[in-house]
């Protein structure tokens with residue numbers, strides 16, 4: 001363990017024990033209830049409103065006073081160190097698993113892959129296509145487009161492999177982008193005493209044409225974040241002022257006035273509102289949020305509960321900003337969230353550029369990617385010729401070499417040299433075109449992990465971060481560094497960022513900048529959107545009461561919509577009622593640990609889900625209108641194997657944030673005599689699951705296990721009051 005990691009660990013320990021770097025006075029409490037709009041939180045209340053939402057914030061950073069700059073950035077670096085250590089430990093453990101079934105069941109590796117094709121892409125990267133022999137489907141995996149991976153020889157545990165990034169994913173193939181071409185070092189094999197047929201005349205263990213892909217620790221991202229944090233400590237001017245505001249050293253201002261001493265002047269606000277020529281049909285809270293954001297001098301927050309048009313609203317803010325002649329950087333932590341925003345933006349304005357690999361971008365938005373814009377630039381024909389030449393050279397260089405082919409080996413290394421020279425030329429030509437496309441753009445869209453090479457010295461009048469509660473604080477600084485003004489949008493009552501290190505999570509890494517600012521400045525720094533366009537009112541109500549102080553309103557267009565209103569869906573009790581809960585208590589449907597894994601599954605609940613899905617299909621609901629959500633990956637795998645309906649989506653809660661379906665079935669999975677509910681106790685996860693359904697929400701779960709927890713006891717009570725509670729014994733065959 002490095003001395004830095006040791007320091008991080010001991011610091012984490014002392015912070016957990018209450019000896020925080022900041023001597024945090026209110027750690028674990030919820031301040032004065034400002035999250036609920038100024039109301040005091042009620043510690044005895046079983047309701048979970050914003051003020052007493054069960055998120056221990058702030059665990060590591062105080063919000064009752066300005067942060068010391070040095071301490072603050074040191075704290076962030078400690079989180080990153082702990083996270084890197086956790087990632088390395090996970091990967092080391094994973095790479096020790098050699099059995100195909102075991103390793104693939106983790107979802108973090110794919111083994112036994114052939115390289116079926118390769119070519120070169122933008123910036124001379126190699127794009128390698130990998131597939132299982134015979135074109136078999138790939139196993140279920142978590143290697144998403146953009147995931148950093150290590151590509152290594154499958155049967156050589158000593159091969160450290162080469163780093164790459166997933167650039168495309170299909171059912172039966174996966175493409176990765178790398179800077180190095182994977183060639184087996186034959187000379188090295190010889191040195192190890194392994195001949196063509198191995199030491200024993202058998203096929204040797206280290207000689208293989210098969211590859212293995214492992215998810216890898218994202219060192220590049222961490223280094224970029226550390227570099228941005230180092231730079232942030234030095235910056236001056238507008239960005240320096242913004243840093244001081246975010247650290248609480250300076251007070252945020254709206255319309256020139258500090259928010260802690262001045263209310264917004266209603267007349268100025270009305271003037272601003274009237275002055276905006278809205279490009280989208282917005283409801284009053286959305287319009288207020290736009291005007292508020294336009295008046296903020298340095299930072300403003302838009303709190304968007306599920307389906308309330310947060311993305312629609314920030315797209316409008318960006319359009320207004322561009323209208324005023326500003327340049328905008330629009331980001332989000334995930335590629336999907338960036339694309340959702342991009343989709344809205346291109347409807348409002350022409351000059352938007354999406355930075356990131358085109359394979360990560362929705363088909364309909366391809367033309368807005370930097371790659372596509374560079375490609376269609378008239379000056380890029382020269383590059384196309386060079387690339388063709390490079391592909392040709394690579395193909396020649398990769399022809400198999402006969403035994404003893406010394407001359408051929410020499411020729412090959414010359415070809416690789418030539419390939420390197422061509423790649424250099426391609427890169428420099430491309431750099432020029434890329435620069436001009438970026439310089440011309442009004443809006444750049446990217447994930448918060450910013451490509452420093454592409455956006456090196458770019459700064460923006462406005463930086464907007466959507467889904468900002470899914471981004472850790474260290475992950476924000478690359479974007480903040482480029483901002484004069486900052487708008488954060490998100491919902492801290494939904495999923496927090498993924499943090500692997502429990503130590504880092506315990507000392508605050510999962511708590512977002514948005515959450516910290518709301519804690520510090522209260523309702524004067526944010527506007528909440530309250531009209532939602534997704535859920536039937538009965539589906540919305542529970543979440544609204546528990547997470548949003550009962551402030552959500554269902555728009556008239558969705559308030560009473562039912563499954564039976566969909567074309568071809570039969571009308572009966574099942575399709576008319578928006579809620580259904582099946583209680584499996586007493587049925588003996590106990591959870592099981594997945595063989596060879598850590599994840600949980602529940603065959604009994606799966607059987608109930610199968611039966612309900614069949615019932616829905618028989619009533620005319622189509623597969624693409626149905627989603628099944630399980631909190632555990634093993635239950636997802638279990639259901640995917642057993643459920644055979646075209647278009648149906650089965651995924652974990654994390655896979656469904658930001659998504660919606662006409663009908664959603666949730667299998668709670670946990671059922672045990674000890675009332676253990678694992679990460680179901682994070683109510684933000686349940687909030688996401690419970691707010692994905694538009695017209696019908698079905699929950700299947702064991703009250704005997706779940707209801708020892710207040711939140712689930714309330715949930716069961718809610719369904720019962722709505723007349724939607726049924727024991728599993730009322731279902732046929734149980």
Ligand SMILES: Nc1ncnc2c1ncn2[C@@H]1O[C@H](COP(=O)(O)OP(=O)(O)OP(=O)(O)O)[C@@H](O)[C@H]1O
Nearest residue numbers: 281282283304306307308309310311312533658659
């Ligand atoms: N003012 C409005 N009038 C009518 N429909 C709207 C309005 N605002 C948003 N919508 C619709 O509501 C849906 C959700 O909007 P949007 O995706 O912007 O919300 P979101 O809050 O970002 O969603 P999520 O909860 O998934 O993060 C979209 O179909 C959008 O067109």
